[in-house]
Amino acid sequence: MQLQLTEEMQAFREEMRTFFTTQVPQEIRDVVLQGRELSRDQIVQSMQILNAAGLAVPHWPSEWGGRDWTDLQRHLWNEEMQAAGVPAPLMFNAGMIGPVIAHFGTPEQKQEFLPKTANCDIWWSQGFSEPDAGSDLAALRTTAVRDGDDWIVNGQKTWTTLGQYGDWIFTLVRTNPDVKKQAGISMLLIDMRTEGLEVRPIELIDGGHEVNEVWFTDVRVPGANLVGEVDGGWTIAKFLLGNERVGVAPVGATKQALARAKRICADLIAEDPLLRARIVELENELLALELTALRVVAHSAGGEPHPASSVLKLKGTELQQAVTELVVDLAGPAAFALGDDEASDEAWFRRSVPTYLNFRKASIYGGSNEIQRQIISRGILGL
Amino acid sequence: MDFTYDDEQGALREAVRGLVARTYGEYENRRRTVASDPGYDERLWGQLAEMGLLGLPFGEDDGGSGATWVEAAIVLQELGRVLAPEPYLTAVVQAGGLVADVGTAEQRAELLGGLSSGERLLSFAHASRRWSPSASGVTASQDGDTWTLQGRIDAVPQGANADVLIVSAETPAGTGLFVVPGDAVERSGHATYDGGRSARVVLGGVAATPLGDAGADQTSAIAAALDRTIVLGANEALGIIEQQLVDTTAYLKSRKQFGVTLNNFQALTFRAADMYTSVELTHSLVAWATMVAASVAAGERDSEQLSDAAARVAVQLGTAGRHVGQEAIQLHGGIAMTAEYRVGAGTSRLTYLEHLAGDRGHHLNELAAVVADHGALDPLAASVLGSAPVTAEVGS
Ligand SMILES: Cc1cc2nc3c(=O)[nH]c(=O)nc-3n(C[C@H](O)[C@H](O)[C@H](O)COP(=O)(O)OP(=O)(O)OC[C@H]3O[C@@H](n4cnc5c(N)ncnc54)[C@H](O)[C@@H]3O)c2cc1C
Numbered sequence: 001m002q003l004q005l006t007e008e009m010q011a012f013r014e015e016m017r018t019f020f021t022t023q024v025p026q027e028i029r030d031v032v033l034q035g036r037e038l039s040r041d042q043i044v045q046s047m048q049i050l051n052a053a054g055l056a057v058p059h060w061p062s063e064w065g066g067r068d069w070t071d072l073q074r075h076l077w078n079e080e081m082q083a084a085g086v087p088a089p090l091m092f093n094a095g096m097i098g099p100v101i102a103h104f105g106t107p108e109q110k111q112e113f114l115p116k117t118a119n120c121d122i123w124w125s126q127g128f129s130e131p132d133a134g135s136d137l138a139a140l141r142t143t144a145v146r147d148g149d150d151w152i153v154n155g156q157k158t159w160t161t162l163g164q165y166g167d168w169i170f171t172l173v174r175t176n177p178d179v180k181k182q183a184g185i186s187m188l189l190i191d192m193r194t195e196g197l198e199v200r201p202i203e204l205i206d207g208g209h210e211v212n213e214v215w216f217t218d219v220r221v222p223g224a225n226l227v228g229e230v231d232g233g234w235t236i237a238k239f240l241l242g243n244e245r246v247g248v249a250p251v252g253a254t255k256q257a258l259a260r261a262k263r264i265c266a267d268l269i270a271e272d273p274l275l276r277a278r279i280v281e282l283e284n285e286l287l288a289l290e291l292t293a294l295r296v297v298a299h300s301a302g303g304e305p306h307p308a309s310s311v312l313k314l315k316g317t318e319l320q321q322a323v324t325e326l327v328v329d330l331a332g333p334a335a336f337a338l339g340d341d342e343a344s345d346e347a348w349f350r351r352s353v354p355t356y357l358n359f360r361k362a363s364i365y366g367g368s369n370e371i372q373r374q375i376i377s378r379g380i381l382g383l
Numbered sequence: 384m385d386f387t388y389d390d391e392q393g394a395l396r397e398a399v400r401g402l403v404a405r406t407y408g409e410y411e412n413r414r415r416t417v418a419s420d421p422g423y424d425e426r427l428w429g430q431l432a433e434m435g436l437l438g439l440p441f442g443e444d445d446g447g448s449g450a451t452w453v454e455a456a457i458v459l460q461e462l463g464r465v466l467a468p469e470p471y472l473t474a475v476v477q478a479g480g481l482v483a484d485v486g487t488a489e490q491r492a493e494l495l496g497g498l499s500s501g502e503r504l505l506s507f508a509h510a511s512r513r514w515s516p517s518a519s520g521v522t523a524s525q526d527g528d529t530w531t532l533q534g535r536i537d538a539v540p541q542g543a544n545a546d547v548l549i550v551s552a553e554t555p556a557g558t559g560l561f562v563v564p565g566d567a568v569e570r571s572g573h574a575t576y577d578g579g580r581s582a583r584v585v586l587g588g589v590a591a592t593p594l595g596d597a598g599a600d601q602t603s604a605i606a607a608a609l610d611r612t613i614v615l616g617a618n619e620a621l622g623i624i625e626q627q628l629v630d631t632t633a634y635l636k637s638r639k640q641f642g643v644t645l646n647n648f649q650a651l652t653f654r655a656a657d658m659y660t661s662v663e664l665t666h667s668l669v670a671w672a673t674m675v676a677a678s679v680a681a682g683e684r685d686s687e688q689l690s691d692a693a694a695r696v697a698v699q700l701g702t703a704g705r706h707v708g709q710e711a712i713q714l715h716g717g718i719a720m721t722a723e724y725r726v727g728a729g730t731s732r733l734t735y736l737e738h739l740a741g742d743r744g745h746h747l748n749e750l751a752a753v754v755a756d757h758g759a760l761d762p763l764a765a766s767v768l769g770s771a772p773v774t775a776e777v778g779s
Contacts, residue, residue, distance in 0.1 A: 001392075001453055002385040003674040004683075005763050013763070072384070076763070083759070259759040269755060276751035284668075284698050284750075287760050287767070291667035294762070295386040311660050376659050377652035381632045 013076045016055075020084035024049055029085035033256065034348055035355055037208070038087055040123070040165045046087045047094075047120040056089045057118045061102050064114045075294060082252030092124040092161075093117045096240050097170045100187075104228040104236055113189070125166035125192070127157040127214055128237070135371055137172070138181045138234065142216060144173035144188060149223040151175075151188060153216045159365075163199045163212035166192045172233050185233035189225040196220070204361075206354035241367060251290045251312075254320045258282055261323070264345050265330045275330075282322060289315050307380045310372040317362035317369060324356040384763060386670050392457060399461040402430060407465035410725040416468060417578030421544040423469045429501050431458075437475055438499025440680075441483050446496025451677040452611065456618040456669075463622025466728055468578050470506075472739075473540035474498065476615045478505035478549050481608045485560055485595035494547060494562070506545035508563075508584055509605065510536040514741040516558070516606035521586060523552035523559050530593060532561060532586040542582025543572025549594060550586070557600030561591035577735040578728065607679075607686055610693035612740040614676045617669045617696045620704055620736045623729045624665065627711035628658050630726055634715050651714055658710050661703040671762060672696045688766055694746035701743020704733040 005013065021029075028042045050056040051065070059074060060066035069077070081088065089095075098117045101109050116122045133140040142155025153173055160169070169190050176184030190197065196219040202211045228236050262269060262279060269275050289312065296308045328335070331349035339350035363369040377383040388396065406427045407413045416424050431437050439455045441447025448454075455476060462471055475498065482494045482505065497503030510520030521534030532552050539548065545565045551558055567589050572582040595601070632655055635646040645651055672692040679689040708730035712719040719726045737743070761769035 001388065001670070001674050001677075003671070003678050004765075005384060079763075255759040262755060262758075266755060273751060276754050277747050280747055280750040280754050281698065283754070283760050284695050285664070287671075287695065287762060288664040288668040288699055290760075291671045291762055292664055294384055295667050295670070308663055311663050315660060315664065370653070373653045373656035374649075376656035377646075381628075381652070381655055381659060383632060383635055383646040383652040383655060 009072060009076065012073060013080060016077055016080040017084065019053060019055065020080055020086045023053065024084070024086045028087065030343065031085075032087055032253075033085035033260065034343060035257065035351060036342060040162075043087050043090060044120045044123070047089050050086070050089060051119045056120075057094050057098055060094075060098055060114075060118070064098075064102055064110065065118045072294070079252045082250060083256060085256070088250070090120055090123065092126050092170075093120060093122070095243055096126060097124050097189075099243060100170070100227060100236055100240050103239065104187075106224075108224065109189075109227065122167045123162075123165050125160050125163045125169040125214070127160060127169040127171035127190070129159045130156060131158055135368055137237065138185065140172055140174060140185065142171065142173050143177070144175050144186065144221070147220070151221040151223065151226070153188065153190065153219040153221055155216050157214040157216075158202075158211075160199070160212045160214045161210060163192075163214055164201065164209065166199070168192060169197075169214060170227075172237055175233075176231050179231070182234040184231055185237070186230050187227040187233040187236050188221050189227060190216075190219065190221050194219050194221070204358065206358040208354070208358065210358075250320065251286060251293060251316060254316070254323050255286055255290075257323050257327070258286070261327050261330055264348065268330060278326060282319065282326065285315070286319055289319060307375065310375045310380075313366060314369050314372040314376075317366075320362050321356075321359050324352070324359045327352045328356045386667075388457070392454065395454060396457045396461060398434065399436065399458050400464070402434070403427070403461055403465050403467050407467050410466075410723075410728075413466055413468065413578075413725070413728075414722070417574070420572070420580070421541065422574065422578065422580040423467075427467070428469055431469065431471070432499065432501030435499070437471075437479075437501060438495065440475070441479065441491075441495045441499060444488075445483065445491040446499045447483075448499070452615065452680055453673055453677045456615055456673045459615055459618040460622035460625075463619035463732075464626045466578075466623065466725060466732055470504070470541045470579070472612065472616050472619060472736075473507065474505050474545075477540075477608055477612045477740075478507040478547075480611050481507060481549055481560065481604060482594065484607065485601055485604045487595055490562065490594060497546070503546040504541060504544060504565075505547050505549060506539055506541050506565075507608065508536045508539040508542065508548045508550045510534065511551070514609065514745055516602050516609060518551035518553050518558040521550060521552040523554045523561060523591070525554075525598070530561060530591045530597070531588045532563065532591045533588055534586050536584045536586075538575075538581045539570070539584045541580050542584050543570050544580060544582075548584065550591065551601070551605060552591075554598060554600075556598050558602045558605060559598065560594040560601045560604070562594050563589055563591045575735065577732040579735065603686070607689060609740040610689045611676055613693040613697050614669070614672045614689075616736045616739055617665075617700050618673060620700055620733055621662075621666055621669050623733055624658075624662050624704060624707040627707055627726055627729050628655070628662050631655060631658065631711045631714050634718075638716075645714075654710055654714060658707050661706045665699055665703040668699045669696055675767075684766070691750075691767065693741070694750050697737075697741055697746040698743050698750065701737055701746075704737060708733045 024046055028046050031038050047056050057065045058067040058069050062068050101113050130140050144151040144153045169192050171188050171190055172185050173188055174184055175186040196217040198215045200213045201209045204210055293312055296306045331352040334349040335352050337346055339346035406424055435448040436458050438447035439450045440452050443449040479498050498505050511518055521532055523530050523532050548563045548565055550561045550563050569585040570582045572580055575581045636644055638645050675688055675692040678684045679686055711726045715726055718724050757768040760767050
């Protein structure tokens with residue numbers, strides 16, 4: 001057992017901190033730290049800066065830009081990135097389809113997509129969920145039927161996050177309706193400019209436009225855009241969702257949000273012992289969670305997520321939500337005010353309730369927290 | 384940062400696990416042992432001594448084994464798993480730790496040597512206001528070179544059986560520590576709710592030897608001993624809740640109602656999943672705090688880090704211990720209400736551990752008083768309270 005970081009790791013951490021705080025523009029980082037909405041350009045710009053320095057996709061295979069880091073190095077990279085307010089590399093690219101193509105793709109697909117994916121030259125969307133296929137993802141009904149070498153896709157995806165920015169969408173489609181539902185699914189990569197593909201906005205409870213419906217009417221997809229085997233999509237989906245579970249709990253960002261709340265509301269907190277106790281509890285739980293992340297990553301073998309990573313998703317999102325809730329209570333009636341200077345504390349108060357409402361999503365997506373309990377009770381406890 | 388045990392530590396864990404399983408693997412043996420005085424198995428205590436486990440955290444010059452609090456924590460987890468009633472926490476960690484910190488070389492050799500060899504049972508006799516390190520209720524008076532103690536301590540762990548009492552008492556300098564032979568005091572023992580033993584000790588002008596510097600204020604040493612008791616006690620508690628989870632999942636898989644085993648009901652399996660989450664988070668925090676304790680003992684970090692870590696563990700365990708301890712009973716149904724079954728005894732012991740050296744509310748208050756003094760917590764920095772990485776923003 002060892003409490004202290006080695007000198008080498010301290011130096012690594014320092015290197016990350018210096019890079020993130022000096023190379024990524026302050027204007028972008030302020031947006032993140034203040035909890036405002038990033039523009040497409042800001043996300044792309046930031047990811048390209050990281051990619052140029054080899055810091056966008058460190059966990060990919062080394063021939064495609066990976067760094068062969070230890071789990072601890074990856075943790076430090078992630079922590080420092082969040083502490084500095086650097087936007088995380090686009091999850092759909094860096095965390096989802098990139099690793100899938102690197103693992104399951106053909107040499108041509110790797111050549112064609114991986115460099116552009118790492119550099120965010122392609123913005124990917126995730127086309128998995130459908131109106132009748134949520135937690136029961138394998139119930140999906142969007143079909144792909146052979147036409148010569150091509151596939152013809154019909155159906156509807158939904159909840160497509162930032163689909164309005166998407167260049168390409170990776171989809172799960174039904175290629176065989178006559179077998180067990182998991183056994184008839186394939187993965188297709190689809191250019192979102194193809195004729196017959198339509199993106200329609202969904203307004204969320206915070207008033208924002210973050211997700212979309214994506215409709216497919218006789219969309220023609222070249223056979224070369226199939227990933228893996230025909231009807232082999234479920235294995236790929238499980239691989240991808242396992243990674244999602246690990247990536248989805250941003251401990252560092254939650255810590256920063258809490259520290260920021262303490263700073264901005266210092267006077268209020270100084271007067272109120274109940275608020276202070278609530279903050280201590282949150283800090284303590286975040287500490288236990290971060291230590292668990294450090295303890296669990298150290299045991300993840302061969303890229304497979306440790307089953308206990310469900311704890312990280314479950315607790316991580318609960319704490320993320322609890323901090324947004326605290327901020328709502330700190331803001332109180334101050335959230336009714338105009339707050340027209342977006343960088344001001346007044347605007348931060350005004351945004352508190354939309355942010356709180358928005359983050360109810362965290363326990364629904366990425367495998368809902370009920371599904372995580374299922375993974376724990378079945379996969380770990382054997383119940 | 385590394386949470387894994389090295390080979391020696393792994394071997395230690397296996398050895399202790401094997402040893403205590405031979406005595407308490409059958410829960411009935413634990414029940415029988417706590418039913419009569421002294422409330423633990425003196426043969427097992429002797430075996431722990433032979434294996435060098437009673438002297439683990441003490442220097443070899445003092446008759447100890449020269450290991451660290453990490454190794455003592457490994458022992459406590461295994462004792463917790465089988466609910467072993469041996470007074471390791473109060474005798475070795477609490478009383479022994481005080482002697483190691485405060486005693487003269489001669490006192491350490493004598494008292495820790497005797498403790499390590501199993502020949503002397505030590506206990507810390509501390510009357511104070513609710514977990515305060517300052518003594519109140521016992522006063523020490525000095526007449527030339529002689530000190531005498533007057534007062535009463537209501538609950539001394541193993542007080543009726545201990546060979547040596549380390550007594551705290553008010554002195555002109557603050558709080559002093561004194562060595563008193565167990566048989567020199569008036570004491571009446573009783574069983575506590577967890578099956579342990581406690582005693583009321585009355586000091587009617589008994590002669591006492593100062594532990595360490597005569598007349599020095601030992602308040603901070605006592606505070607450190609209480610903090611260590613929390614951290615090491617949390618390891619015992621971790622062993623208990625881990626076992627309660629194992630017992631509960633096994634029961635859900637075997638108990639049938641409505642024609643099926645209980646694990647068919649998601650209302651129950653989800654609650655077991657939440658127990659798992661509590662256990663894992665607690666495990667991480669306890670392991671970290673144990674490393675902090677070892678690091679403070681090695682002089683690598685200052686003692687404030689120990690009190691911070693102890694407070695954090697107390698807050699976590701207060702919630703997780705009750706969560707797991709209560710759910711373990713509920714998910715078993717009526718069987719867990721019986722004294723024959725070990726799950727409820729675990730919950731009883733968890734309650735004792737919570738209240739031995741400072742509970743959740745007490746420490747939440749302490750942490751809340753200083754919560755504005757730091758930025759985000761950072762377990763990878765030289766102090767968890769961190770260098771406050773305040774990321775300055777333009778315009779603020
Ligand atoms: C903001 C947001 C962004 C999203 N972005 C994307 C995206 O980009 N791409 C994409 O493909 N999808 C996306 N999703 C979809 C997301 O993955 C689904 O919402 C999720 O899988 C849950 O499905 P559902 O909403 O249909 O709820 P349902 O599956 O219908 O669940 C309803 C409730 O029942 C619970 N439940 C379901 N099954 C069980 C069970 N077996 N046992 C116990 N409880 C159960 C759920 O936990 C939930 O509480 C997004 C969702 C949101 C909210």
